[in-house]
Amino acid sequence: MNWEPVIGLEIHVQLKTETKLFCRCRNGFGGAPNSQTCPVCLAFPGALPVPNRRAIEETIKLGLALDCEIAERAVFHRKNYFYPDNPKAYQISQYDEPLCANGKLVMPTGDGDITIGIHRAHLEEDAAKNVHVAASGRIHGATATLVDFNRCGTPLVEIVTEPDIHDAETAKRFLQLLRQTVVELGLSDAELEKGSMRFDVNVSVRPEGSDELRTRTELKNMNSFSFAAKGIEREIARQIRVYEEGGVVEQETLHFDPTQEDSPPLRSKEEAQDYRYFPEPDLVPVHPPSDVVDRMRAEIGELPGARVRRIADTLSFYDADVLVTGGLDRLWSDVVAAGADAKEAANVLANQFVAADISPDAVDAVQLAKLVAARAEITREAFADALLHVGDAGFDAAPYLERKAVSDASELDPIIDAVIAANPGQAEQFRGGKEGLLGFFVGQVMKETGGKADPRVVNERVREKLA
Amino acid sequence: MIDTLRLTAEGAKELLDKKEVSGAELFAAYAGREDEYNAFLHRCGDPGGDGIPIAIKDIIGTKGIPTTAGSKILENYVPVYDATVIANCKAHGLRILGKTNTDEFAMGSSTENSAYGPACNPWDLSRVPGGSGGGSAAAVSGGLAPWALGSDTGGSIKQPAALCGHVGLRPTYGTVSRYGVVSFASSLDQVGPVAKNVRDCAYLYSIISGRDANDSTTVDVPAVELPTAEDLKGLRIGVPKEMNGVAGIEPGVTAAVSRALELAESLGASVEECSLPRSVDYGVACYYLVAPAEASANLSRYDGVRYGLRVDGDDFREMIMRTRDAGFGDEPKRRIMIGTYALSSGYYDAYYGTAQKVRTVIRREHEELFQRFDVIVSPTSPTVAFPIGAKIDDPVAMYMNDVLTIPSCMAGLPGLNIPCGLSEGLPVGLQLIGPQFAENALFRMAHALEQAIGFDVVPERLR
Numbered sequence: 001m002n003w004e005p006v007i008g009l010e011i012h013v014q015l016k017t018e019t020k021l022f023c024r025c026r027n028g029f030g031g032a033p034n035s036q037t038c039p040v041c042l043a044f045p046g047a048l049p050v051p052n053r054r055a056i057e058e059t060i061k062l063g064l065a066l067d068c069e070i071a072e073r074a075v076f077h078r079k080n081y082f083y084p085d086n087p088k089a090y091q092i093s094q095y096d097e098p099l100c101a102n103g104k105l106v107m108p109t110g111d112g113d114i115t116i117g118i119h120r121a122h123l124e125e126d127a128a129k130n131v132h133v134a135a136s137g138r139i140h141g142a143t144a145t146l147v148d149f150n151r152c153g154t155p156l157v158e159i160v161t162e163p164d165i166h167d168a169e170t171a172k173r174f175l176q177l178l179r180q181t182v183v184e185l186g187l188s189d190a191e192l193e194k195g196s197m198r199f200d201v202n203v204s205v206r207p208e209g210s211d212e213l214r215t216r217t218e219l220k221n222m223n224s225f226s227f228a229a230k231g232i233e234r235e236i237a238r239q240i241r242v243y244e245e246g247g248v249v250e251q252e253t254l255h256f257d258p259t260q261e262d263s264p265p266l267r268s269k270e271e272a273q274d275y276r277y278f279p280e281p282d283l284v285p286v287h288p289p290s291d292v293v294d295r296m297r298a299e300i301g302e303l304p305g306a307r308v309r310r311i312a313d314t315l316s317f318y319d320a321d322v323l324v325t326g327g328l329d330r331l332w333s334d335v336v337a338a339g340a341d342a343k344e345a346a347n348v349l350a351n352q353f354v355a356a357d358i359s360p361d362a363v364d365a366v367q368l369a370k371l372v373a374a375r376a377e378i379t380r381e382a383f384a385d386a387l388l389h390v391g392d393a394g395f396d397a398a399p400y401l402e403r404k405a406v407s408d409a410s411e412l413d414p415i416i417d418a419v420i421a422a423n424p425g426q427a428e429q430f431r432g433g434k435e436g437l438l439g440f441f442v443g444q445v446m447k448e449t450g451g452k453a454d455p456r457v458v459n460e461r462v463r464e465k466l467a
Numbered sequence: 468m469i470d471t472l473r474l475t476a477e478g479a480k481e482l483l484d485k486k487e488v489s490g491a492e493l494f495a496a497y498a499g500r501e502d503e504y505n506a507f508l509h510r511c512g513d514p515g516g517d518g519i520p521i522a523i524k525d526i527i528g529t530k531g532i533p534t535t536a537g538s539k540i541l542e543n544y545v546p547v548y549d550a551t552v553i554a555n556c557k558a559h560g561l562r563i564l565g566k567t568n569t570d571e572f573a574m575g576s577s578t579e580n581s582a583y584g585p586a587c588n589p590w591d592l593s594r595v596p597g598g599s600g601g602g603s604a605a606a607v608s609g610g611l612a613p614w615a616l617g618s619d620t621g622g623s624i625k626q627p628a629a630l631c632g633h634v635g636l637r638p639t640y641g642t643v644s645r646y647g648v649v650s651f652a653s654s655l656d657q658v659g660p661v662a663k664n665v666r667d668c669a670y671l672y673s674i675i676s677g678r679d680a681n682d683s684t685t686v687d688v689p690a691v692e693l694p695t696a697e698d699l700k701g702l703r704i705g706v707p708k709e710m711n712g713v714a715g716i717e718p719g720v721t722a723a724v725s726r727a728l729e730l731a732e733s734l735g736a737s738v739e740e741c742s743l744p745r746s747v748d749y750g751v752a753c754y755y756l757v758a759p760a761e762a763s764a765n766l767s768r769y770d771g772v773r774y775g776l777r778v779d780g781d782d783f784r785e786m787i788m789r790t791r792d793a794g795f796g797d798e799p800k801r802r803i804m805i806g807t808y809a810l811s812s813g814y815y816d817a818y819y820g821t822a823q824k825v826r827t828v829i830r831r832e833h834e835e836l837f838q839r840f841d842v843i844v845s846p847t848s849p850t851v852a853f854p855i856g857a858k859i860d861d862p863v864a865m866y867m868n869d870v871l872t873i874p875s876c877m878a879g880l881p882g883l884n885i886p887c888g889l890s891e892g893l894p895v896g897l898q899l900i901g902p903q904f905a906e907n908a909l910f911r912m913a914h915a916l917e918q919a920i921g922f923d924v925v926p927e928r929l930r
Contacts, residue, residue: 039548039647043768045541046528046550046647050683078764080810084783089767145783147772276810278819281653281761283683 022049063100117162334365490517518560540794550647568602597627622872629896705840719890763806
C-alpha cells in the first residue's frame with residue numbers, strides 16, 4: 001500500500017515590539033535575569049493587563065500577508081494551567097475569536113504553486129524561562145528551578161496551518177518562506193537559535209487516496225529547518241512501519257534535543273489537558289478599525305512568494321528560491337541593474353556571498369556588479385578577498401580588478417607541461433578515459449601559479465595537451 | 468475634642484482648613500481609638516501631612532503596607548506598588564489609617580471568612596458587620612475612620628453599610644480602576660466609598676473614579692457633583708415587587724423601607740411597583756457561577772513561587788498543592804472548586820456559558836425598567852445584622868444574604884445604600900439602584916432622602 005503523509009504546522013513568532021504585550025517592560029533579548037519585569041508580568045496581586053496596540057496591528061499585518069480574514073471582533077481568553085514559568089497560572093491567548101483566520105500561503109515550487117491553508121493566526125503572551133539547576137544541566141536530577149521572567153509577557157503570534165502539507169521538503173520550504181515573510185514585514189527577527197521563531201509539527205500518515213485523518217504525533221523542539229525535515233521524514237517512515245506491521249500509532253509528543261540531532265526524540269504521552277479557556281474579563285474585545293487594517297495592508301510590499309515567481313521567469317526556480325528566502329533578491333536585482341549578468345550574479349550571491357556572511361544591506365550594488373562582471377578576469381584569490389570586504393563602508397572594487405588572472409597560454413603552457421611531466425601515471429589514466437582527473441591537473445596548475453591562473457584557460461590547455 | 472464617631476470627612480476638612488485641628492491631632496484622634504471590632508488587620512503610623520485620614524480595605528494594594536486580602540496565603544505580602552485608587556487618594560493628601568478586615572479574598576457576607584478572625588458590628592458586638600467589607604464598615608461606624616474604601620463584587624460595600632448603618636456606594640462597573648486591587652471576580656469587582664453621609668460618599672467617589680491607563684475596563688466618568696438637593700420632585704421610583712417579597716425578609720426591614728418610600732413620596736417622588744422577575748430568581752445562581760469561575764483563575768497565581776506563603780514540597784506540583792492547601796481557607800477553596808468545575812470541558816456550556824447568557828437577560832431586564840424609572844429601590848439586605856456564627860455552617864444561607872444586592876452588580880449598575888431606620892435596634896439599609904453612570908442622580912436623591920430620614924449614624928451603644 002502507498003501511504004500519504006499529512007503534516008500540519010504550528011509556528012510561534014516573537015514580535016519585536018518595543019514593549020511587552022500587556023505591560024510597558026522592554027521586550028528584548030539578553031537582559032540580566034528578571035531585569036525586564038514589573039508587577040504585571042510578574043503577576044503580582046492586583047496587576048492588570050493593558051494590550052499593546054502595536055502588537056495587535058502587527059498581528060493584523062501578518063494576517064493580511066497570509067491572506068487571512070481579519071476579525072471584526074477578536075477576544076482574548078485565559079488558558080489555565082499551573083507551571084512556574086506561567087506566573088498568573090493562565091496565559092492570555094486567543095481561543096475561538098482570533099484576530100486572523102482562514103488564510104493561505106501560496107508557495108511557488110519547481111512544479112508550480114502549492115497552496116497551504118492558514119487555519120488561524122492569533123496573538124498571545126510568551127511564558128518565562130525556567131532554568132533547572134543541576135550539575136548535568138538536564139532536568140533530570142535537577143535540584144532547583146530558577147525562573148527568569150524577562151521573556152514573560154512578550155508578544156507571540158501563533159500561526160496554525162491546515163494539514164495541507166504532504167512531505168517533509170514542502171514543510172521545510174513553507175517554514176523558510178514564512179520566516180522570510182515575517183522578517184521582511186519587520187515583525188520579528190525570527191531567529192531559530194534565539195527562539196524568536198519556534199514551531200511544532202503534527203504528523204500522521206494515511207493510505208493514499210483516502211481523506212481520513214489518523215492519529216497524529218507532535219514533534220517539538222527542532223531548531224533548524226533541515227533538522228525538522230529530517231525528523232519529519234523519520235517519523236513518517238516510523239508510522240508507516242507501525243501500520244504495515246499491523247500496529248497502531250499512538251498520540252504522543254516527540255521531544256527532540258536540539259543539541260543532538262541524531263539522538264532519538266524522547267516520547268511522552270501527555271494527558272489531555274483541560275485548559276478551561278474563558279474570555280479574559282480584564283480586557284475588552286478588540287474591534288480592529290478599518291483604517292488600521294488599511295494602513296497595515298498598505299505597509300505590505302511585494303511578498304517573497306510573489307518575488308520567487310517573478311524571479312523564476314529570469315532564473316531557475318531553485319536560484320530564485322535561494323535568493324528570496326536568503327533575503328538576497330533585492331541586492332541581486334540591484335547588481336543586475338548595475339550591469340552584471342543575471343545568472344552570474346545569482347551564482348555569486350547564492351554561493352560565495354552567503355559563505356562570506358555579509359549583510360546584503362551593507363553592500364554597494366554598483367561595486368559588487370563590477371566584481372561579478374570581472375570575475376573571470378581576476379584571480380580567484382582577488383575575487384575571494386574582494387567578497388570578504390564588499391560589505392565594508394566605502395568599499396571600492398578597483399584595486400581588486402587590477403589583480404588580473406593569467407590567461408596568456410604562452411605563460412601557462414610551461415607550467416602545464418611541468419605538471420603533466422611530474423604526474424605521468426595520472427596523465428596515462430586521463431588519456432585512458434578517466435575524465436575526472438581533469439580537476440586534479442587544473443588544481444595543480446592553480447597551485448603552481450598561486451591561484452593567479454584563469455581556470456577556464458587552464459582547462460582548455462590541459463585538455464588540449466592530454467588529448 | 469474631636470468626636471470621631473460623628474465627624475464627617477467634610478467636617479474634618481473644614482477643621483483642617485480653618486486650622487482648628489492639626490493634621491497630627493486629627494490622625495491621632497482616630498489612630499488612638501481602641502479597635503474593639505477587629506476592624507483593622509494593620510494600623511499605620513501618621514505619615515505626616517494634613518489631609519483627611521482614611522481606612523482602606525485590605526483587598527486594596529498599598530505600597531509598603533501589608534496587604535493580605537484577609538488570607539493566610541498573603542500573610543507577609545507587602546506590595547511594591549500602590550493601587551491606582553490609593554495613588555488617587557494620596558494625590559488628594561489622604562492619609563492611610565490602616566488596612567481593614569475582610570472576608571478572605573472578599574468572599575463572604577459577614578467577614579467571618581477572614582483568616583484573621585471575624586470583625587464585629589459596632590451596634591452589637593455579638594453580631595456581624597456584614598461582608599466582605601465588614602472591617603471598613605465597622606471602622607467608619609465605630610469612629611475609627613471618617614471614611615473608608617471598600618470593594619464590592621456582589622454586595623460587599625452595600626450590605627455592610629446596611630448592617631452598620633451608614634452610606635456605601637458600589638459604582639458603575641468601569642468607573643473606578645481595579646489596578647492594584649486583589650482580584651476576586653474581575654467582571655464584577657468595583658472599589659467604592661464607605662462614608663458617614665452621602666456628601667462624603669460623593670466626594671470620595673470623585674477622588675477615586677476616572678479612566679485609568681492601567682485598567683483597560685475603565686471609562687471616562689462624568690464630573691461628580693456634591694449633592695445639595697432637598698426634594699425629589701419629578702423623581703420616578705420603581706419598587707420591584709420580587710425584591711420586597713423575597714423569602715426570609717424581616718418584617719422590620721419591610722416596615723423601615725416602606726416608611727422611607729412614604730417619605731420619598733412626600734418629597735415629591737412618584738413610587739410605583741414594578742418587576743424584576745428573572746434578575747431576582749436567577750441572580751444568585753448566576754453570580755455563583757460567574758464569580759467563582761473568574762476567581763478560580765484569579766486565585767491561581769498564589770502558587771508560592773514569587774511571593775506570599777510557600778510550603779515546600781519535593782517538586783513544583785507538591786509545593787503548590789501544599790502551599791494552596793495551607794494558605795487558602797474553606798470559602799476560597801469552595802469557590803475555586805465550583806469555578807473550576809463550571810469552566811471544565813463538557814460543563815462550560817451548561818454552567819459558565821449559560822450564566823453569561825442569564826447575565827445578559829438580567830442586564831436587559833434592568834435596562835427596560837430604566838425606561839420608566841429613574842431609580843429602583845429595595846431593601847439592601849433582607850435582614851438586619853445577624854449573630855456571629857449564625858450562618859457560618861450554611862454557605863447557601865450565607866449566599867442568600869446577597870439576593871438583593873447581586874442582580875444590579877451582575878448588570879454592572881451603580882448601587883447606593885443609605886440607612887433608613889432601625890429594626891430591633893439595628894440599622895436597616897435602603898438600596899438605590901440607578902442606570903449606568905447615574906452616580907450624580909443617585910447622590911442627589913440619596914442626599915434628599917438622608918436629610919428627610921434624619922438617621923443618626925452613631926451606634927446607640929456609643930452615644
